[in-house]
Amino acid sequence: MFGPLVCKPGSSRNNKTGPWRTELRPKFLKKACIACNMCLVVCPESCITGQGKNNYDFDPDFCKGCGSCAAVCPKKDIEMVKEDSI
Amino acid sequence: MSKTLFNSGHTACAGCGQSMAARLVIDAAGPNTIIVNNTGCLEVFSTKYPETSWGVPFIHSLFENAAAVASGVESAIKYLGKADEINIIAQAGDGGTADIGLQALSGMLERGHNILYVCYDNEAYMNTGVQRSGLTPFDTNTTTSPVGSISSGNLRPKKPVPEIANAHGIPYVATASAGFPQDLQRKVKKAISIKGPKYIQVHVPCPLGWRHETNLTINVAKLAVETGLYPLIEYENCIISARRQITPKPVEEYLKVQGRFKHLLKKPEEIKKIQDIADNNIKKYGLKVEQQQISPSA
Numbered sequence: 001m002f003g004p005l006v007c008k009p010g011s012s013r014n015n016k017t018g019p020w021r022t023e024l025r026p027k028f029l030k031k032a033c034i035a036c037n038m039c040l041v042v043c044p045e046s047c048i049t050g051q052g053k054n055n056y057d058f059d060p061d062f063c064k065g066c067g068s069c070a071a072v073c074p075k076k077d078i079e080m081v082k083e084d085s086i
Numbered sequence: 087m088s089k090t091l092f093n094s095g096h097t098a099c100a101g102c103g104q105s106m107a108a109r110l111v112i113d114a115a116g117p118n119t120i121i122v123n124n125t126g127c128l129e130v131f132s133t134k135y136p137e138t139s140w141g142v143p144f145i146h147s148l149f150e151n152a153a154a155v156a157s158g159v160e161s162a163i164k165y166l167g168k169a170d171e172i173n174i175i176a177q178a179g180d181g182g183t184a185d186i187g188l189q190a191l192s193g194m195l196e197r198g199h200n201i202l203y204v205c206y207d208n209e210a211y212m213n214t215g216v217q218r219s220g221l222t223p224f225d226t227n228t229t230t231s232p233v234g235s236i237s238s239g240n241l242r243p244k245k246p247v248p249e250i251a252n253a254h255g256i257p258y259v260a261t262a263s264a265g266f267p268q269d270l271q272r273k274v275k276k277a278i279s280i281k282g283p284k285y286i287q288v289h290v291p292c293p294l295g296w297r298h299e300t301n302l303t304i305n306v307a308k309l310a311v312e313t314g315l316y317p318l319i320e321y322e323n324c325i326i327s328a329r330r331q332i333t334p335k336p337v338e339e340y341l342k343v344q345g346r347f348k349h350l351l352k353k354p355e356e357i358k359k360i361q362d363i364a365d366n367n368i369k370k371y372g373l374k375v376e377q378q379q380i381s382p383s384a
């Protein structure tokens with residue numbers, strides 16, 4: 001009876017939220033990054049990956065364009081740019 | 087994707103502080119955890135049937151009873167002889183905690199269950215459209231504490247839920263903030279290492295209900311702490327063991343970036359009342375940097 005109510009762990013990844021972005025997306029400049037990890041820590045979509053300097057990036061399939069990563073980057077190495085400018 | 091137990095594809099609003107904090111909490115707790123979640127934004131945006139964002143077992147209870155359901159889960163796990171291997175987290179919003187779920191929470195604390203209760207405090211009933219709760223701050227504009235010619239918003243200050251939890255004589259109580267992610271994760275790890283009931287209340291900005299820009303979530307959370315309006319405190323065995331000390335900023339800095347407080351900006355007498363709340367916190371908890379600390383900073 002309960003079988004159909006049990007969902008597969010992490011299956012929300014089927015639900016691509018990238019199209020939620022209305023105007024801006026982040027651009028990881030990869031010039032001054034010190035690998036502090038803060039962008040990854042704050043991203044509400046768990047969609048930033050990276051390890052080591054100038055290696056961090058985001059997944060456009062899930063990013064909602066909130067701008068938190070750019071706001072928190074101590075090196076201003078992330079910029080919010082117009083969606084169609086990349 | 088970074089390795090996390092809270093996955094992409096959830097349906098929280100862009101910049102949601104609760105979704106940030108929820109990931110930090112579960113990743114600090116680790117995979118051997120069972121979550122019981124009250125109704126509210128977090129439950130709704132993370133479990134859009136037939137999908138789930140969680141990488142751990144997750145039970146949705148009712149709006150009011152995560153603490154009671156978690157108590158049952160804990161008892162069952164004890165009976166199975168697995169109490170030492172599995173963490174149990176009961177979690178809820180501020181409405182689910184301070185109002186309708188307070189009785190269930192009190193029972194859980196009183197009975198001494200080995201559970202971490204996490205309250206995500208976004209200071210109103212957000213899932214149903216920004217109604218005030220017992221944790222809504224004084225003078226906040228919500229849909230049930232509207233601003234008008236004779237009203238400056240919510241009439242009452244925040245209910246002291248951390249103190250209420252502490253009064254149950256439980257071993258660990260803390261306040262935390264999405265603006266201080268490492269501090270939040272440290273507190274979760276510490277809580278889990280302690281046996282018995284634990285209560286952590288996390289301040290989580292809500293861009294929709296607080297009406298601030300989505301990229302300001304971390305900033306707004308930090309300002310709440312740095313003005314003294316949201317003191318970060320830890321109690322161990324009912325005594326304050328640590329607090330985050332601040333060089334206090336004026337409360338306007340916090341108020342002016344949020345639409346829910348916009349009506350106050352032309353009312354210096356109301357801002358003064360809110361500054362008094364901050365000043366009282368600073369005095370009561372010894373938040374100012376010069377003052378001597380009891381133990382290492384939070």
Ligand SMILES: Cc1ncc(C[n+]2csc(CCOP(=O)(O)OP(=O)(O)O)c2C)c(N)n1
Binds near residue numbers: 127219
């Ligand atoms: C008994 C009951 N009353 C009312 C509701 C409707 N309801 C669902 S979520 C919610 C508000 C949740 O507020 P809070 O706990 O602060 O969580 P948030 O959505 O703000 O994260 C309400 C009133 C319900 N589900 N059950």
Ligand code: SF4
Binds near residue numbers: 045065067
């Ligand atoms: S803009 Fe927001 S959602 Fe997109 S990568 Fe940055 S923090 Fe994540």
Ligand code: SF4
Binds near residue numbers: 033072
């Ligand atoms: S916040 Fe900036 S400096 Fe830190 S890891 Fe991300 S891109 Fe690099």
Ligand code: SF4
Binds near residue numbers: 101212291
């Ligand atoms: S209404 Fe607020 S708490 Fe709810 S998902 Fe949106 S930002 Fe998060």
Ligand SMILES: [Mg+2]
Binds near residue numbers: 179180209211212
């Ligand atoms: Mg709430």
